[in-house]
Amino acid sequence: MRGGTVLILGLLLGALSATSAGAADPQEAYHEGNVLYQNGDFAGAVAAYEEVLAGGVTAPELEYNLANAYLKENQVGKAILHYRRALRLDPTSESARANIDYARSLTQDVKPEDSRNARWTWIRRFRLGPQTAAALLFLAFTGFCTMAGLRIWGWKRKAWTGVLQGTLGGLALLLAAALVFEWTEMEGHAEGVILASEVEVHAGPADTYTVSFRLHEGTEAELLRESEGWVEIRVSDRLQGWVRKDTLAAV
Amino acid sequence: MNRAALLCLMFLVALAGRAVAAEVTASVDKNRVQTGGQIVLTLRVEGGGGDYPNADFTSLQKDFEVMSAGTTQRTSIVNGRMTSSRERRYILVPKTAGQFTLGPLDIRVGGETHTTNPITITVTSAPPPPAPPPLTEGEAGNTTGSDALFVQATVDNPHPYQYEQVTLRIRLYTRYQLLDNPGYTEPTTQGFWKENLPAPDLRVETVDGVRYNVLETMLALFPTKPGELTIGEAVLDCSVNDGSQSRDAFSFFQRPSGHRVVLRTKPVTINVQPLPPPPAGFQGAVGEYRLQVRADTHEVVQGEPVTVDVSLSGTGHLRTVGEIELPPLPDFRSYPSEENQEITRNRGLIGGEITKQFVLVPLKAGKLTVPPLRVVTFSPSQKEYRVLEGPPIELEVTPGSGMEARGSRGDIELLGRDIRFIELGDPSFRPLGDRWSRALRWLALLPLPTLALGGAWFWNRRMEAQGANAVWIRRRNAGKTARSILRAAQGKDKAESAAEAARALRTFVADRYDLPAAGLTPDVIAGHLTADGKDAQPVLAFLDRCDAVRFAPQETATGGDFLKEAENHLALLEEK
Numbered sequence: 001m002r003g004g005t006v007l008i009l010g011l012l013l014g015a016l017s018a019t020s021a022g023a024a025d026p027q028e029a030y031h032e033g034n035v036l037y038q039n040g041d042f043a044g045a046v047a048a049y050e051e052v053l054a055g056g057v058t059a060p061e062l063e064y065n066l067a068n069a070y071l072k073e074n075q076v077g078k079a080i081l082h083y084r085r086a087l088r089l090d091p092t093s094e095s096a097r098a099n100i101d102y103a104r105s106l107t108q109d110v111k112p113e114d115s116r117n118a119r120w121t122w123i124r125r126f127r128l129g130p131q132t133a134a135a136l137l138f139l140a141f142t143g144f145c146t147m148a149g150l151r152i153w154g155w156k157r158k159a160w161t162g163v164l165q166g167t168l169g170g171l172a173l174l175l176a177a178a179l180v181f182e183w184t185e186m187e188g189h190a191e192g193v194i195l196a197s198e199v200e201v202h203a204g205p206a207d208t209y210t211v212s213f214r215l216h217e218g219t220e221a222e223l224l225r226e227s228e229g230w231v232e233i234r235v236s237d238r239l240q241g242w243v244r245k246d247t248l249a250a251v
Numbered sequence: 252m253n254r255a256a257l258l259c260l261m262f263l264v265a266l267a268g269r270a271v272a273a274e275v276t277a278s279v280d281k282n283r284v285q286t287g288g289q290i291v292l293t294l295r296v297e298g299g300g301g302d303y304p305n306a307d308f309t310s311l312q313k314d315f316e317v318m319s320a321g322t323t324q325r326t327s328i329v330n331g332r333m334t335s336s337r338e339r340r341y342i343l344v345p346k347t348a349g350q351f352t353l354g355p356l357d358i359r360v361g362g363e364t365h366t367t368n369p370i371t372i373t374v375t376s377a378p379p380p381p382a383p384p385p386l387t388e389g390e391a392g393n394t395t396g397s398d399a400l401f402v403q404a405t406v407d408n409p410h411p412y413q414y415e416q417v418t419l420r421i422r423l424y425t426r427y428q429l430l431d432n433p434g435y436t437e438p439t440t441q442g443f444w445k446e447n448l449p450a451p452d453l454r455v456e457t458v459d460g461v462r463y464n465v466l467e468t469m470l471a472l473f474p475t476k477p478g479e480l481t482i483g484e485a486v487l488d489c490s491v492n493d494g495s496q497s498r499d500a501f502s503f504f505q506r507p508s509g510h511r512v513v514l515r516t517k518p519v520t521i522n523v524q525p526l527p528p529p530p531a532g533f534q535g536a537v538g539e540y541r542l543q544v545r546a547d548t549h550e551v552v553q554g555e556p557v558t559v560d561v562s563l564s565g566t567g568h569l570r571t572v573g574e575i576e577l578p579p580l581p582d583f584r585s586y587p588s589e590e591n592q593e594i595t596r597n598r599g600l601i602g603g604e605i606t607k608q609f610v611l612v613p614l615k616a617g618k619l620t621v622p623p624l625r626v627v628t629f630s631p632s633q634k635e636y637r638v639l640e641g642p643p644i645e646l647e648v649t650p651g652s653g654m655e656a657r658g659s660r661g662d663i664e665l666l667g668r669d670i671r672f673i674e675l676g677d678p679s680f681r682p683l684g685d686r687w688s689r690a691l692r693w694l695a696l697l698p699l700p701t702l703a704l705g706g707a708w709f710w711n712r713r714m715e716a717q718g719a720n721a722v723w724i725r726r727r728n729a730g731k732t733a734r735s736i737l738r739a740a741q742g743k744d745k746a747e748s749a750a751e752a753a754r755a756l757r758t759f760v761a762d763r764y765d766l767p768a769a770g771l772t773p774d775v776i777a778g779h780l781t782a783d784g785k786d787a788q789p790v791l792a793f794l795d796r797c798d799a800v801r802f803a804p805q806e807t808a809t810g811g812d813f814l815k816e817a818e819n820h821l822a823l824l825e826e827k
Contacts (some may be wrong), residue, residue, distance in 0.1 A: 026680050037673050052680075059678035068673050089686065095671040102670050130686065134693035145700035149707040179690070186686055 042072035060090035077195040077217040091127040107218035137175035144168040190223040201241035205230030277367035302361035316344040345374040404516035414537035424463040427491035439483030443472040477525035533627040538567015544641025566602035586610040616650040729762035752817035753797035
């Protein structure tokens with residue numbers, strides 16, 4: 001019994017200690033980028049933020065700030081790319097949502113309505129992000145278990161304990177569903193952003209295929225498959241084709 | 252006569268002219284003239300080829316100003332004989348008095364040069380300028396020009412105070428017909444603020460029995476510094492018809508050309524008085540003003556706005572008034588509006604009205620008073636400072652909901668659009684591509700409440716099962732009960748300790764084997780201990796010794812620590 005307690009405590013401590021990541025250098029470069037940004041040196045800020053990314057670490061704040069700096073440098077495509085990455089790390093960021101809306105208004109292409117994408121638009125407003133959803137799930141489930149324990153220990157006769165236990169159980173189920181949604185949103189399909197100023201979208205993975213339409217910097221698309229330096233993209237129900245891989249970047 | 256007939260007639264005249272030799276004459280309209288007056292010199296050609304005469308006046312320009320005054324052509328038929336003549340006129344204005352001879356002049360007509368007879372002109376000195384029209388009281392100024400055309404510059408107040416209005420009037424008196432609006436060059440007004448005033452209509456005035464047409468322009472000047480200030484000369488460039496131009500049957504072909512007269516006023520100097528030493532609160536308002544202050548209500552709810560309208564109106568330059576401000580109002584929050592100025596120019600006086608609104612929000616309930624608003628002005632007519640004071644505003648403020656008025660509501664105007672600013676806090680970095688580790692850590696904790704719940708359930712079941720067996724509980728607590736007896740016996744003498752040690756052991760055996768504590772015999776003890784696999788003999792021996800010490804005090808010398816020994820026996824009995 002005593003050995004089991006020690007093991008659980010060890011797991012808990014390990015889980016908590018593992019949340020502190022990162023070294024001193026990324027922080028330093030990140031804050032240097034912030035200072036450069038505040039001084040109006042947006043190109044310098046981009047370089048500083050990119051240096052942090054090159055170190056193999058990221059953070060929603062870093063992606064957001066980098067996107068801001070790119071936008072100030074009039075690189076709309078990269079700005080949208082990094083706003084998307086920031087939102088993927090933290091879907092609750094209001095600032096990233098506001099700024100990506102602004103950046104999208106600067107793109108040349110007006111993206112047509114996509115039925116597949118529109119299906120879940122309403123629920124995306126309530127996204128919590130995987131970490132928050134998981135934490136809330138843990139709390140709701142712990143509450144559910146606590147109420148169950150209290151009822152086992154003799155609180156069964158109090159009706160409200162049953163209501164509370166049911167509510168917490170339902171909430172835990174909803175949060176579990178939210179986590180599944182987060183998983184499908186983040187891992188279910190790949191998305192990318194056009195970085196080249198203008199891209200010809202071909203009917204097949206080679207220049208010899210018919211040019212179906214053209215896209216411009218900043219347009220977002222779903223990445224379907226890849227073939228020898230070409231990527232098949234889907235912009236909307238009707239707009240689908242192949243572009244060179246080096247003309248876009250995956251979110 | 253229609254135009255075709257006229258052209259035919261002119262053609263015939265031209266043909267006839269070629270047949271007759273040209274005759275050139277020069278004449279003047281008068282041989283005596285005053286300086287500043289003018290003589291009309293007419294060069295006339297009779298016959299010839301239809302060319303107009305031209306002359307070189309270089310020799311005359313020393314004594315005269317020579318200005319062209321137009322040409323005329325005349326045709327006449329007498330007794331069937333047609334003659335024609337052409338005239339060119341010049342206006343000569345003598346520069347000095349004396350006797351002068353015009354010519355003989357060399358006149359060129361159609362390539363031929365003719366010589367005229369000399370003409371003698373006598374120029375007399377001009378009489379003194381006409382008596383200027385009487386100036387009204389307080390006016391100062393000067394008059395220049397001739398008796399038929401002169402200009403007068405006056406100021407209504409030659410000794411104004413600093414910032415007091417001085418009205419400059421430039422009046423043109425003429426007996427001539429003005430052929431055009433005179434060209435007007437304003438005087439220089441260095442040291443003054445200047446405001447234009449509307450010009451009065453053309454009027455007729457009689458000066459010394461002579462009727463003049465009078466044109467007037469006005470300028471309001473405000474001296475900005477004390478001392479002598481000079482208003483420069485104004486220039487009037489007039490084109491007048493003085494009646495010297497002859498008219499004939501065909502004059503309707505000609506536009507009256509008149510002659511040009513340039514008049515200049517003399518500079519006017521005024522002496523500006525400094526303002527007396529100002530009282531506190533004087534910001535520079537010079538003029539005749541009145542102040543009105545009123546509130547839109549006198550009963551208000553705390554936090555609701557009251558609008559106080561302030562109006563300062565009168566004559567004077569509004570620029571001198573300065574900022575209109577309420578006195579400090581600790582019980583109100585004050586929101587002043589922008590000042591609104593409306594300048595008026597009534598009857599030659601610059602003035603107007605300054606209006607300003609203050610929105611006051613009372614910060615507390617009760618009877619509140621807005622102190623009188625004061626504006627200090629200098630009245631040039633009274634030659635003293637005046638303190639204009641509005642009435643105090645009494646307000647009955649009732650307690651409100653605590654919500655304070657925040658001015659008029661309206662949509663927020665979006666002035667510009669840009670992205671939101673960067674995040675400045677310390678981020679928590681994670682490896683690239685790691686999007687789930689933090690969520691997984693939380694998910695890894697999910698078994699904990701499950702395990703805890705299972706443990707609680709199991710424990711509860713166990714406790715429920717155990718709680719239902721009183722024998723089991725007595726048995727479980729046997730050692731605890733016996734030891735509590737031993738602890739209570741600490742510090743007693745040996746006999747008492749032996750008695751308590753025996754009681755602890757017997758209690759233990761009774762609890763352990765669910766026996767009644769009273770009447771527990773050595774045989775019963777031995778039977779249960781043996782049945783439980785324990786060695787009963789040491790326990791019985793110990794109990795005997797305890798009884799011996801208890802009932803035979805002589806044995807107290809031997810026996811050792813009974814309590815400790817009893818503890819040892821308990822430990823042996825508890826062993827499984």
